[in-house]
Amino acid sequence: MTQQQLTPTSEDLETLSRQLGRPARDVVEIGARCVCGNPLVATTAPRLSNGIPFPTTYYLTHPVITAAVSRLEAAGVMNEMTERLEQDAGLAARYREAHEAYLQVRDEIGARTGVGPVPEIDGVSAGGMPTRVKCLHVLVGHSLAAGPGVNPLGDEAIERISPWWTRERCYCEGAWDTAGAVPSRDLSRHTKTQGLSAGDLEAKRAARREAGEAAAATEQQGETVQEQTQGMRVAAVDCGTNSIRLLIADVTYEDGVPKLTDVVRLMRVNRLGQGVDATGRLAPEALERTFAAADEYAALIRKHGAARTRFVATSASRDAENRQEFVDGIRARLGVEPEVITGDEEAALSFAGATSVLAGRNGSKTLVVDLGGGSTEFVLGTSEGVQAAKSTDMGCVRFTERHLVSDPPTEAEIAIARGEVLDIIAQVLPTVPLADADRLVGVAGTVTTVTAHALRLAEYNAEAIHGADLDIARIDQAAGELLHMDRSTRAALPYMHPGRVDVIGAGALIWQTIVDRVAELTDGRVSSAITSEHDILDGIALSAAP
Template structure:
């Protein structure tokens, strides 16, 4: 994985500016169990610049665990979000795009029907990707946050229906190489639906964390990460709404501010303190808390329980927070593909 910078067009004029023909645009859509996310970007000298973005909580995976099917209300919410994505992609004259669907769609027997409807009504070609590809994309999206001075890294992405983990090391040329990856079937939506998310007791919280730890045990057994952690040779990066929310809570932000969260560092003690503070609040208090709101109030504690399990299993002591992941990984792939196509064109 090459370390590539990500910049954002921050001035209002930059966001509205139509790119010149020499600046083609690329789009990435990540349709997860909980969120529908879009990034549109252009290449820069050292990475890419985001020119448009969209994110909406759609809860596509609501009820999938119990029924094995995408539910009509969830499909309706998701189609509305995908129509917005499609409109932005058309207006920006994107030349290359990729749209992926993850755990909820992997579990749903009616995904083919849903995929065909998305294509028919929005023009978006939705691709259901396996868990290994999701983990690869999430890790690639976070690669710019890696410290090459630390030889190994754990990158995790706590999603709605699953959690992806990637174990990396730097080779002799300074490139990050994936050694192992796993997807465990524990995410904020699936755990909240199983254990309840509105009112969470300390016992329920511990049960969610213990179940996650049990699921992580095999990955630890075959890689012995703890041995390298004891030598100080491992870094950790967390990419998800859970870690970005906890960072915002810890920082005391009056509202979510990406520039202050993305790339910041949380010690395990700070993360646990924020988690336990939220555990002491009822649903209404969590919903009223800055950086959480009603859309996340019933899911955040499930995410905290997963995070605590990860931190307990691999006591690195601190983690780098990434407000980035699958979408950014897709964009890096698209930039590389465009470069290959350009190089393959006959000269003259």
């Protein structure tokens, strides 16, 4: 590949952003291209623009090849390859040579892009090299970038995904959204620094360091002022299976009761739970998406001077065997320890957030259902607090990957999925007496999207959605429509977030089934459901206040 082909163009960055579903950042080169010219592999420098060392030089961006490699990982190929490395000395030697080649090329890329040596990751490559296999996506990315004969296991994986992807064909048509707006993106580091002298590059780095010191001073000043006014600015991050969200808010007190005033409220779809149900591990591209969002959030937290930050991680990171990699990455970016909370803690925070802005009913029992990507929490309580809670392994991402694989889903897939939802509700009943509920409140993106569809909104409008009280028939109709639509039809809806297009069908099915079952269990006493835009994120922010 020539230097001109390596250098990312503005069109390349746009395509990468569309492929990833988020802004492409710190892309210094295009490691490999489709036969049509579109990127297959993004190349990053060994140190990111925020100063963090980054050992993973190559990562797959094309959705078709990424999904194909995920199939191999789900089938246990990584364990098989690791066992062969222990048994085959020749294969182990070639794999170690691939590791050395990876390090050499990474150093060359660092020199080429003005980053220079990164001593923190000396001798550390990626993908498990040189002794084991822990990420096939990295090995395939290396093989595609380096060419055949460099990484034996990457080459083998490319051969094994041939039923779904080959080098000779273009698989780009329909593989990513080309009609919607491009995710807002920064220019790559390569584009920003191209043509700068060594002195200019060092000046840019010095400016970044000074900006960080100034932000720290601002944060310290902000904390002093907040303490004097008996209030506090806090930051809350909710990292779930499908999305990662940030709330920066001012906490004030009225008659001893904490109230939140939003400063910043953001959501990015990171799909951290991609493949976790099948592999038990967090995928490298899911971690990369999550860390990119964490970098963005860290900058905002510094800018707005939050005195305290609490980062809560839920279902996907709770289930993953490599969650320490996630924990270490978040700590490096935000300076706080991510709390991988239990399902019961998640339920309590969801209840606190959802009910903090809803008018109470004396003596009434509220059932809050927080329907996420990998888990759903059922929480029953009153104005005095939580009485019973249960977290379940049921969510829109998990059920899409497990059951609703067709587009649109078949009636057989829907029947099996609905049956499992009913089974899970039955398992909830011994812990949470759903029949005691006087009202039902639904929170999180699935519920708000179903509500937006029921209201036939011209665009997503949080004010119109929050507090909407929809009868069961209206919820059934809206959920049923979303469930049976194909993905292109869903994507055209004006209130549909691109990151929910493929999973909203499963979410709608789960929400519809829960609403119908609660109505049955309460003998019709609960005949509607209230939608709350405030949920676990608000609960996290409230818990961060003194």
